[in-house]
Amino acid sequence: MRRSALRVGAMAWKETLHILRDPRTLLLALAMPVFLLLLFGFGVSFDVDRIPLAIADGDRTEASRALVRAYVEPHEFEPVAAVEAEGAEALLRQGYALGALIVPHGYAEALDRGEPGGAQLLVDGADGVIANQVLAKSDATALAAGQSRLAAAAGAIAPPVAVSVWTRYNPEARSAIFMVPGLSAFLLAVGAVLLTALTVAGEWERGSMEQLFASPLGRLEIVAGKLAPYLVLGELQFLLVLSLGTFAFDVPIRGNGPLLFAFGLLFLLGMLGQGLLISVLAKSQLVATQAGALSSLLPSLLLSGLLFPVENMPAPLRALSALVPARYLVRALRGILLKGAGLDVLWPDLVAQVIFAAVVVALATARFKRRLA
Amino acid sequence: MAAPGGEPALEARGLVRRFGATTALDGLGLAVRPGELYGLVGPDGAGKTTAIRALAGLIDLDGGEARVLGLDPIREGRAVRERLGLMPQQFSLYRDLSVMENLRFFGRVYCLPRAAFRERSERLLQLTRLAPFADRRADALSGGMYKKLALACALLHRPEVLILDEPTNGVDPVSRRELWALLHEFVHGGMAVLISTPYMDEAERCDRVGLAHRGRLLDEGAPLELLARSGAATFEELFVARIREAG
Numbered sequence: 001m002r003r004s005a006l007r008v009g010a011m012a013w014k015e016t017l018h019i020l021r022d023p024r025t026l027l028l029a030l031a032m033p034v035f036l037l038l039l040f041g042f043g044v045s046f047d048v049d050r051i052p053l054a055i056a057d058g059d060r061t062e063a064s065r066a067l068v069r070a071y072v073e074p075h076e077f078e079p080v081a082a083v084e085a086e087g088a089e090a091l092l093r094q095g096y097a098l099g100a101l102i103v104p105h106g107y108a109e110a111l112d113r114g115e116p117g118g119a120q121l122l123v124d125g126a127d128g129v130i131a132n133q134v135l136a137k138s139d140a141t142a143l144a145a146g147q148s149r150l151a152a153a154a155g156a157i158a159p160p161v162a163v164s165v166w167t168r169y170n171p172e173a174r175s176a177i178f179m180v181p182g183l184s185a186f187l188l189a190v191g192a193v194l195l196t197a198l199t200v201a202g203e204w205e206r207g208s209m210e211q212l213f214a215s216p217l218g219r220l221e222i223v224a225g226k227l228a229p230y231l232v233l234g235e236l237q238f239l240l241v242l243s244l245g246t247f248a249f250d251v252p253i254r255g256n257g258p259l260l261f262a263f264g265l266l267f268l269l270g271m272l273g274q275g276l277l278i279s280v281l282a283k284s285q286l287v288a289t290q291a292g293a294l295s296s297l298l299p300s301l302l303l304s305g306l307l308f309p310v311e312n313m314p315a316p317l318r319a320l321s322a323l324v325p326a327r328y329l330v331r332a333l334r335g336i337l338l339k340g341a342g343l344d345v346l347w348p349d350l351v352a353q354v355i356f357a358a359v360v361v362a363l364a365t366a367r368f369k370r371r372l373a
Numbered sequence: 374m375a376a377p378g379g380e381p382a383l384e385a386r387g388l389v390r391r392f393g394a395t396t397a398l399d400g401l402g403l404a405v406r407p408g409e410l411y412g413l414v415g416p417d418g419a420g421k422t423t424a425i426r427a428l429a430g431l432i433d434l435d436g437g438e439a440r441v442l443g444l445d446p447i448r449e450g451r452a453v454r455e456r457l458g459l460m461p462q463q464f465s466l467y468r469d470l471s472v473m474e475n476l477r478f479f480g481r482v483y484c485l486p487r488a489a490f491r492e493r494s495e496r497l498l499q500l501t502r503l504a505p506f507a508d509r510r511a512d513a514l515s516g517g518m519y520k521k522l523a524l525a526c527a528l529l530h531r532p533e534v535l536i537l538d539e540p541t542n543g544v545d546p547v548s549r550r551e552l553w554a555l556l557h558e559f560v561h562g563g564m565a566v567l568i569s570t571p572y573m574d575e576a577e578r579c580d581r582v583g584l585a586h587r588g589r590l591l592d593e594g595a596p597l598e599l600l601a602r603s604g605a606a607t608f609e610e611l612f613v614a615r616i617r618e619a620g
Contacts, residue, residue: 003484010481014467014474021469207463211526214429214459215482216451370450372431 007217011225015199019229029195029233033187033241038248040183051134053077054097056085061108067119070145071101076137088122098124099134177252180245181333182306185326187241188264189271189300190293192234196275197282197292199226204283210372219368223361227272234268235261245337255336259343263336266353267329271296273360280368300326325356382407382442382534382565388427389436390420390588397423399588400437405567405581407533410560412579413569414608420588421569422462425538428567429459441534455483458532460523462539468512472503472522475511476529483530490529497525500555517548524555535559537568541575553578573608584612591615 019025053071057064071077080097088100100122107117121138125131203209212222242260245251253260275292282288301307303317304326310318321327328349335341343350381404390398397420405411413421426432428439430446430453439446441453466475476497480490498504501521506514514522520540527535537556541549553575560566560580568579576582577596584591592599592615596608605611 006484007482010478013481014470014478017470017474018467206468207461207465208467210426210431210461210463211459211465213431214454214457214461215479216454216484217482218451370431371433372426 004218004221007221008225008228011217011222012228015226016229018199019233025195025198029191029237030240033184033191033237034244036187037180037183037241037244040179050075050078051099051130051137052080052097054081054083054088054091054100055079056083056088056100056102058085058105059103059107063108063111063117064103064119067103067107067117067145068101071138071141074141076141077101092122092124095124098130099138177249177338178334179306180241180249180251181337182304182330184238184241184245185267185304185329185333186300186306188234188238188267188329189296189326191237192230192268192271193275193278193292193296194289195230195233196227196272197279197288198275198285199230200276200279201282201285201288204279205285213370213372219365219370223276223365223368227269227276230272231265231268234272235264238264238268251337253337254340256342259346260333260336263329263332263346263350263353266350266357267325270325270353270357270360273357273364277360277364277367280364299324303327304330306330322352323356325353328352380443381405381440383411383428383536383567384440385424385428385437386440387437388424388434388439390423390427390432391435396588398427398434398437401585401589402437403567403583403590403593405534405565407565408560408563410556410566410568410578410580412576412582413567413585414571414573414576414582414612415569415585416571419585421585422538423588424585425459425536425567425569429457429536430454455530456533458527458530458535460520460527460535460537460540462542464519466511466519466523466526469510471508471510472498472514473507475522475526479526479529485530493529493531494525497528500558501525502551515545515548517544517551520544520548520552521555524552528559533564535564535566537566539569539571541570541572549575573612576608582608584615586612586616586619591619 019029055068055072057068068079072079077099081091083091083100085102085104088097088102091097092100102120102122104118104120107119111117121134123131123134123138203212217225242251242253246253274295275288278291278295279288282291299321303310303313303321303324305321306326310321310327313321332341332346332349335346383403383405385404386402388398388401389396399420401420401424403411403413403424413424415421423432427434428441428446430439430441430450433447441457444453446453446457467478470478473494476494477490480494485493495504498507501524503518503521503525506518511519511522524537524540527537540552544552556566556568557578569585570576579596581594582596582599583593592603592611594602600606600608600611603611603614605614
């Protein structure tokens with residue numbers, strides 16, 4: 001037992017030296033996630049600012065002007081035209097405006113009677129992402145306007161304000177807050193699979209596997225010693241991505257830190273196992289890199305719920321996504337970071353991660369034959 | 374030379390191994406006793422590397438039996454590997470690690486106590502005259518120096534059986550002579566050594582020689598005895614004659 005630990009330690013020590021001596025590994029592990037996160041966080045933003053808005057104020061009262069101001073003043077919406085209600089749709093069709101705020105005649109009177117004002121927002125739904133943004137921002141604005149009316153009318157009988165949707169956890173619908181947890185899962189997946197796929201295949205390619213097999217090192221000892229430094233590197237990567245998310249994009253950490261750490265560790269174990277399995281089967285760095293990138297990149301990007309909600313997928317894809325560990329991590333990260341969710345909610349995701357990690361590491365070790373030919 | 378005796382430390386009986394349509398081993402058999410330096414001599418493709426890998430438990434056999442110190446190298450692999458040293462033909466150490474780090478890695482893999490490691494590594498570095506290059510990266514060593522380092526790594530845990538696959542291939546004549554001198558020193562300590570080589574002239578340096586061709590032995594015996602028996606002047610001559618006889 002003690003000798004076994006010594007051998008794993010020898011392997012881990014050697015692997016750490018490899019990592020420290022190869023700037024490419026460190027670059028791949030630490031610089032790439034930062035670069036990608038900044039790129040996605042700043043560059044590829046789904047946030048729409050200064051949404052061109054056509055305004056059709058048919059009421060022209062103090063109350064209707066207050067509503068228009070509430071939309072326009074925070075610069076979320078930019079007034080591009082003042083039209084009659086009938087002309088608004090034409091502007092949307094021409095692409096001149098992405099939304100039209102229509103305040104009907106009698107809006108102020110309705111509010112005074114304590115009824116919903118009946119103001120409408122027409123949204124250009126051709127681009128689903130933009131439409132959702134406009135809707136979310138409109139919700140936030142309408143809510144704020146309603147609340148300020150409540151405050152203004154304090155003392156008097158408060159008029160009921162009709163609110164249909166209330167966006168919680170990310171009320172401004174900022175994509176960074178939504179994307180960072182998902183992205184960190186994606187980056188961890190790609191990094192971990194690639195790193196391990198390279199390291200074991202490298203051992204075959206360099207010819208050192210023959211020497212390892214002729215030594216008392218057991219298969220599990222080789223695997224454990226190889227994974228350990230990458231697990232540490234992966235956790236560093238995880239920490240780096242999370243702190244970058246917190247400091248650069250104001251992503252909150254509402255939940256429990258150790259739980260976050262545990263999810264990261266289990267996820268990494270699964271991903272490292274997947275990389276190991278690939279390199280055990282491939283035995284060449286080139287093939288292992290391609291298989292590793294393909295099997296981690298695409299599923300983690302497309303099937304994890306990072307970009308497309310799992311709930312909206314057709315049944316076969318949804319079933320397939322159950323095999324993608326990134327799906328559970330994305331859910332868990334969003335839950336822990338944004339909602340402060342705990343183990344009582346996230347335990348199925350934790351169990352799924354454990355199962356995945358156990359199965360791939362077992363498969364990899366079983367397929368890892370102590371034979372050269 | 375002292376007559377080596379006792380049970381064979383290394384034994385191959387009728388080894389058969391096929392790779393698809395080609396037969397790499399076709400009934401090869403040999404035995405190496407403790408304190409004996411056995412040379413497996415033959416051209417490329419004779420099956421030397423396959424035989425060595427079978428003895429080290431690195432490949433499965435289609436037929437025959439391999440024994441190391443009386444143990445099955447696959448089923449009793451762990452016990453065998455603690456007492457076996459292997460020096461593969463290809464570059465098999467870590468290029469980005471220094472001479473000392475490569476040694477230290479194998480010292481840890483074999484769980485050598487710190488003091489024992491320090492004493493043995495110093496002695497090996499001195500014997501191989503690698504001491505001044507202890508901090509040099511393995512990929513910056515010359516061919517001969519690399520082979521000496523690989524030998525040092527294989528000897529660190531004082532194996533009872535040492536197997537070397539073409540250690541002198543691609544090595545300059547001076548380093549070749551050095552390597553052989555080192556080997557003789559260790560054999561006299563009672564180690565059983567199996568060495569493969571494509572160079573016929575190296576046969577004379579062994580206690581016993583097996584001439585390998587197409588996966589089996591054409592002839593076997595003490596070098597001078599073999600030459601005397603056949604009336605050939607050199608091993609090259611002897612080898613060509615034996616191949617012709619075999620058809």
